Amino acid sequence: MDMRAIFIDMDGTLLKASNYISERNKEAIYRLIDQGIMVFLATGRHYEVTAPYHKEIGLQTPMICLNGASIHDAETGKAMQMKTVRLNEERFHHLTAESPCNVIIHTATGLFCKETNEEIDYWIKVGKIPPQYIGDLRQATYQDVLKYSVRTGAASPEISSLFKTEAGVIDWNDGFELVAPDVSKWAAIKSLLDEYQISPNEVAAIGDGPNDIEMLRHAGIGVAMGNASEKVKAAADFVTEHHENDGLAEFIERYLLKSYAV
Structure with missing residues (x-):
């Protein structure tokens, strides 16, 4: 598959239930980066509990946080974009x-x-x-x-x-x-794709939650985790293994790495 970028959810996708990143997932991500594919985190978490994992992997890409309500610079953590919601x-x-x-x-x-x-x-x-x-x-x-x-x-x-x-x-x-009504992970992804001049067809997105459905539907390749609900799986092109069984790495190894590509 000819992909230029991948957007990865955190909880239930990148992370195990213990909130750790497995060595297999890390290695798969490192190999993707070596292959020239941009790796982004797209999470419901706020910046402060996203950044340590972003740093652990050594990513240099902006972070999509709070379901797309904010996008943060990789180096400074400063919000590049914020969209507020107004309720009564x-x-x-x-x-x-x-x-x-x-x-x-x-x-x-x-x-x-x-x-x-x-x-x-x-x-x-x-x-x-x-x-x-x-x-x-x-x-x-x-x-x-x-x-x-x-x-x-x-x-x-x-x-x-x-x-x-x-x-x-x-x-x-x-x-x-x-x-906010116009906020989603996919809306945030689209703004970054415009910045990097990447087509949605050149993007993979992987996640497990209801906040991932839109990005799974609209990305070139949408991947649901094995632990996702049936509704989330129905929005995806592929279903990979459970997050406790390194489903992220399983997909990357099988479909995105050149040495494994089919």
């Missing part, structure tokens, strides 16, 4: 308060959350920056929101659908996320 805050907090959940608000200047948990503790450990605020978000002062994340512990389309006129909604098995 009073309505948002009223609706989410009716359901037991944690609310995490990603802003241009940091993280605000209703309560801490194991996920946020991990973010603090990796990103080295604690939330700016933990507590009743109705009392918090924040602006320039890039992403709202509502963790209800279960799929909550009855709540998330109430925001579809205000935001782009991404439904997960444990809640939902809200971004």
Whole structure:
């Protein structure tokens, strides 16, 4: 396959459940780079918990973070692009308060959350920056929101659908996320493809989540992980192995590396 770039999701794709990158995945990525293929990360994570892995692999490409709400420079970490979402805050907090959940608000200047948990503790450990605020978000002062994340512990389309006129909604098995209506990983990818003068047909994208569906559909080659849902798999051209079995490396070795190409 004649590819010039690959965009890789992190959780459930690049990373194992233990939040580590396997040596096999690293080696496959290194060989891609040696072959002249540009490697990008495209994740729902915020910059601070993306950058350490980007550095670990030694990538020199911009990072797509927060489902495409921000793109960060590889060297400085400075936001090259940010797209904020605007909700009726009073309505948002009223609706989410009716359901037991944690609310995490990603802003241009940091993280605000209703309560801490194991996920946020991990973010603090990796990103080295604690939330700016933990507590009743109705009392918090924040602006320039890039992403709202509502963790209800279960799929909550009855709540998330109430925001579809205000935001782009991404439904997960444990809640939902809200971004600006024109934000997605694919929209961010397109802006980078324009910059690098790469055609979508020369791009592979690989991921496992509902926030990956659009990029899997529109990239030249869309690859779903074996651990993805059936809906995500249906959007892809290929389905590779489970992320615990190095499905990323499996695809790269089989289809993209010249010495393995078929």
